[in-house]
Amino acid sequence: DVKVTQSSRYLVKRTGEKVFLECVQDMDHENMFWYRQDPGLGLRLIYFSYDVKMKEKGDIPEGYSVSREKKERFSLILESASTNQTSMYLCASRPVVGLAAYEQYFGPGTRLTVT
Amino acid sequence: AQSVTQLDSQVPVFEEAPVELRCNYSSSVSVYLFWYVQYPNQGLQLLLKYLSGSTLVKGINGFEAEFNKSQTSFHLRKPSVHISDTAEYFCAAPGGSQGNLIFGKGTKLSVKP
Numbered sequence: 001d002v003k004v005t006q007s008s009r010y011l012v013k014r015t016g017e018k019v020f021l022e023c024v025q026d027m028d029h030e031n032m033f034w035y036r037q038d039p040g041l042g043l044r045l046i047y048f049s050y051d052v053k054m055k056e057k058g059d060i061p062e063g064y065s066v067s068r069e070k071k072e073r074f075s076l077i078l079e080s081a082s083t084n085q086t087s088m089y090l091c092a093s094r095p096v097v098g099l100a101a102y103e104q105y106f107g108p109g110t111r112l113t114v115t
Numbered sequence: 116a117q118s119v120t121q122l123d124s125q126v127p128v129f130e131e132a133p134v135e136l137r138c139n140y141s142s143s144v145s146v147y148l149f150w151y152v153q154y155p156n157q158g159l160q161l162l163l164k165y166l167s168g169s170t171l172v173k174g175i176n177g178f179e180a181e182f183n184k185s186q187t188s189f190h191l192r193k194p195s196v197h198i199s200d201t202a203e204y205f206c207a208a209p210g211g212s213q214g215n216l217i218f219g220k221g222t223k224l225s226v227k228p
Contacts, residue, residue: 004158033215040124042205042220043159058215090158102147102166102209104216106158 003027004107006091012113019078021110023091030096032074033104034058034066037088046089049074050096081114088112119206121219129227130198136191136222138206148189149207149216150180159205165189176200201226 007022025032031050035043035058045058047066055066063085067075074093078085088111092104122137140148147166151159163174170182180191189206203223207216 009156040220043218045215048215092159102216103149103161103164106151106160108158109156111156 004091004093004105006089006107006110008110009108010111010113012115013078013081014115015082017078017081017114019081019112019114021076021078021089021091021112023074023076023093023107024072025074025091025093025105025107026072027093027095027105028071029093029105030071031094032068033092033094034064034074034076035090035092036060037090037109043090046076081112083114086112086114119208119210119217119219121204121206121222123222124220125223125225127225127227128196131195133194134192134196134200134224136204136206136224138189138191138219140187140189140206140208146182146184147209148180148182150174150178150189150191151205151207151218152176153203153205153221155202162191162204196224196226198226198228200224 004025013019034046037043044060049055049068065077090109091107094104118141120139128134149164150162152162153159163172165172165182173179178193203221205221206219210217
C-alpha cells in the first residue's frame with residue numbers, strides 16, 4: 001500500500017514564525033502536491049512538484065514556498081506565518097504512468113493554527 | 116471553466132436509510148471521476164473511481180456510484196448507511212492546470228441513530 005506521511009498532525013505557531021510542513025511518500029511517485037482545506041472551500045492547490053527540484057505554483061501560492069530535494073520528500077514552507085494561514089494542510093502524491101496516474105494518495109493532514 | 120459541483124453541503128440521514136450524494140462535473144474535465152472520503156481529523160481516502168468500462172462502479176464500505184455522461188453526473192449511493200459512515204465526501208476529477216485533481220466543495224454526511 002502507498003503510504004504518505006506528514007510530520008505533524010497538529011501544529012500551533014505564532015504570527016511571523018517560519019513554519020515547515022514535511023511530507024514523505026514511500027512509493028517512488030514522481031508527482032507530489034500540497035493542498036489546503038478550508039470549510040466550504042474544499043481543497044485548493046498550493047504547489048505541485050513533478051520531480052526533484054521541480055515545482056509549479058498552484059492556485060493559491062502566495063505566502064508559501066516549497067522544497068523538493070529528494071524524490072520522497074516534499075516540504076511546504078510558510079515564510080512568515082499569518083492568522084489567515086490557519087487551515088488543514090494535505091499532502092498527496094501520484095505516479096505518472098498509466099491510468100493510475102490520475103489517482104492521488106493523501107497523507108493524514110496537518111492542522112495548523114497560527115495565533 | 117473546469118468544475119466539479121457537489122449540490123449538497125450537508126446530508127443528514129438516519130441509520131439504515133439509503134443515501135445519495137450528488138456530484139456533477141463540467142464536460143470540459145476528463146471523464147475520470149473519483150469519490151474520496153474524509154473521516155474526522157483524517158486525510159482523504161479513495162472510496163471509488165471511474166476510469167473506463169462499466170458505468171456502475173463499486174467501492175469500499177458498500178458504496179457505489181454511477182457515471183452518467185448525458186447528465187454529466189457521478190452520484191454516490193449506499194442502500195443502507197451506518198453510523199460509521201459519518202464523514203465528509205469529496206467528488207473529484209482531473210482538470211487542473213498542473214494535471215491535479217479538481218475537488219468539489221464536499222458533502223458532510225451525518226448518520227443519526
